[in-house]
Amino acid sequence: MKPILTPEPMTTNRSVASQLLQLPVLVAALGYLVDMYDLFLFSVVRVPSLKGIGIDGDRLLSDGILLLNAQMAGMLLGGIFWGILGDKRGRLSVLFGSILLYSLANIANGFVTSLNQYTILRFIAGIGLAGELGAGITLVTEILPKEIRGYGTTIVATMGVLGAILAYFMADLFDWRISYFIGGGMGLLLLILRINILESGIFNRTKQRVLPRGNVVMLFTSASRRNKYFQCILVGLPIWFVVGILITFSPELGKALGLSEPVVAGKAVMLSFSGQVLGDLVSGFLSQSMQSRKKVIRLFMLVSFAFMLVYLLAPISDLTVFYIVCVCLGFANGYWTLFVTIAAELFGTNLRATVATTVPNFVRGATIPLSALFVQLKPSLGTINSALVVGVLTVACALVALAFLDETFKKDLDYVEEV
Numbered sequence: 001m002k003p004i005l006t007p008e009p010m011t012t013n014r015s016v017a018s019q020l021l022q023l024p025v026l027v028a029a030l031g032y033l034v035d036m037y038d039l040f041l042f043s044v045v046r047v048p049s050l051k052g053i054g055i056d057g058d059r060l061l062s063d064g065i066l067l068l069n070a071q072m073a074g075m076l077l078g079g080i081f082w083g084i085l086g087d088k089r090g091r092l093s094v095l096f097g098s099i100l101l102y103s104l105a106n107i108a109n110g111f112v113t114s115l116n117q118y119t120i121l122r123f124i125a126g127i128g129l130a131g132e133l134g135a136g137i138t139l140v141t142e143i144l145p146k147e148i149r150g151y152g153t154t155i156v157a158t159m160g161v162l163g164a165i166l167a168y169f170m171a172d173l174f175d176w177r178i179s180y181f182i183g184g185g186m187g188l189l190l191l192i193l194r195i196n197i198l199e200s201g202i203f204n205r206t207k208q209r210v211l212p213r214g215n216v217v218m219l220f221t222s223a224s225r226r227n228k229y230f231q232c233i234l235v236g237l238p239i240w241f242v243v244g245i246l247i248t249f250s251p252e253l254g255k256a257l258g259l260s261e262p263v264v265a266g267k268a269v270m271l272s273f274s275g276q277v278l279g280d281l282v283s284g285f286l287s288q289s290m291q292s293r294k295k296v297i298r299l300f301m302l303v304s305f306a307f308m309l310v311y312l313l314a315p316i317s318d319l320t321v322f323y324i325v326c327v328c329l330g331f332a333n334g335y336w337t338l339f340v341t342i343a344a345e346l347f348g349t350n351l352r353a354t355v356a357t358t359v360p361n362f363v364r365g366a367t368i369p370l371s372a373l374f375v376q377l378k379p380s381l382g383t384i385n386s387a388l389v390v391g392v393l394t395v396a397c398a399l400v401a402l403a404f405l406d407e408t409f410k411k412d413l414d415y416v417e418e419v
Contacts, residue, residue: 024143025152027193028136029159031099034190035132036163037170038106038125038183040273042071043248044167044266045176052176053113061252063115065371068248070119072365074126079361080216082131086138086353087214090199090207094135094353096191102128103187110180133160133340134357141344141413142200142352150293150341150409154284157337161276168270202414206349211416213350218417225347225417227404229355232343234401235297236363237370237394238304239333244367245374245387246311247272247326254322256383257312261319271323272330279334291409293342297335298402304332305395312388339363345408348417370394 042049046064050056055063078098086094105125112118133156140152170179212218220226246253247268254263279300287296307328316322344356370390377386 019144019148020151020155022143023193024197025140025155027190027197028095028140029156030190030193031095031132032136032156032160033163033166034099034183034187035102035129036160037167037186038102039071039129040164040269041106041167041171041179041183042067042122043269044171045179046248046265048171049112049118049176050115053115053118055115061249065375066115067119067122068244069368069371071122071126071129072367074123074128075130075361076365078127078130079134079358079365081127083134083354083357084214084216086131086135086357087350090203091135091139091142091353092194092197092199094131094357095139095197096194098128098131098135099187099190099194100128101125102132103184103191104128105184106180106187107184110177110184130361131357133360134344134355135353137340137344138353138356139200141341142202142349146410146412148288150284150288150338153341154280154337157284157340158277158280161273161280164273165270165277168266168273171266202349206416209416211350212419214354215351216354218351218419219355221419222417225351228346228406229359231401231405232339232346232355232359233362233366234397235342235405236336236339236360236398237366238301238308238391238398239336239339240363240367241370241391241394242304242308242329242333243272244364245371245390246308246329250322250326253312253383253387254319257322258317259319259322260317263319263322268323268326272326272333275327275330276333276336279331280337281334282331283334284337287338287409292407293338293345293409294402294405294407297338297342298399300332300335300338301395301398301402304329305391307332308388308391308395312384312391342405342408345411345413346406348415349413350416352413 047060050060082094082098102125105121105128109121136156137153140156141149144152170182219229250268251263251265283296283300287293311325340360343359344352347355374386374390377389
């Protein structure tokens with residue numbers, strides 16, 4: 001990895017507030033808000049939307065998994081596409097293209113009348129949703145001084161979680177079709193703000209050099225890069241075990257736990273993400289205070305594991321207590337901010353967008369094998385024990401992977417990856 005001998009991307013004598021509130025940071029944050037609104041709107045409206053197109057009974061779960069997997073498959077492919085584009089053409093091209101695609105797909109979701117249409121559109125939406133976070137985090141980490149870039153990524157991630165909460169309230173106030181229209185409309189309005197955003201200076205300087213950019217093969221030609229890449233993915237697995245299984249399928253798990261009342265999936269999603277808002281803020285500020293990403297991530301992983309055990313093993317029968325545990329699980333998921341930040345910081349400018357975009361989407365896409373393993377184990381172990389096995393496996397893998405990653409808090413990002 002050869003350093004680029006150029007000045008810092010920004011001077012640091014400006015106030016912290018003025019640097020954090022500049023337009024690129026705000027637009028990246030608002031973009032992720034809309035992104036998360038659409039991403040989790042499906043979890044909130046899964047049951048009413050499927051019923052609205054004539055699906056009921058046991059198919060609500062099986063077809064819900066089908067749609068979720070279609071969305072996640074789209075995000076896997078989209079993560080690769082947008083990541084490569086972000087390193088070849090620039091971070092702004094991804095911010096513009098991804099939000100345009102998922103906004104139009106969002107609007108189209110409001111017109112579906114069959115399961116096939118719904119599946120195709122969730123796949124297309126997934127492709128669009130894949131680009132927003134990685135491009136936004138990459139842009140923010142490159143334009144802010146290293147001393148405060150953690151605050152910038154915290155703002156982006158926290159706004160995204162607020163988008164998930166907004167999805168719950170919009171779905172509660174409006175019909176599921178209108179909720180999709182609202183998400184698409186917000187995305188199209190946001191495109192107007194993006195017209196005046198400038199590209200990352202670090203990327204522009206790198207673009208002037210003759211070197212490969214966005215070359216996915218480079219991630220695997222070096223043992224060091226390959227190991228870092230897979231370790232980053234493993235670190236994020238517990239987050240999406242919680243979101244993709246414990247929260248999304250909380251009605252089914254709540255029934256297996258013997259709760260006194262049925263769980264409302266939308267409420268569980270809203271409450272868990274309310275907890276994550278606080279978790280994102282706490283993890284971000286704690287990281288700045290401790291000047292470490294790894295220490296805080298490890299702490300939040302252990303807290304998450306503790307609440308997984310409470311969720312699955314504690315003798316909870318009261319629905320209110322169950323919802324409180326969902327809030328606590330959401331809080332522990334607050335290391336999502338640091339997870340995405342550390343992925344961006346670990347790689348050079350010519351691969352940074354590729355990594356920062358693909359890693360979170362591969363983690364999201366891990367919902368597919370995790371849910372498949374959960375379903376596979378369910379007949380022999382039962383609903384609760386199968387979820388417990390998958391949860392323990394994800395946390396163990398994440399802790400081991402984290403131990404091998406470098407600390408990136410003070411790392412200068414003005415460098416490239418050599419072939």
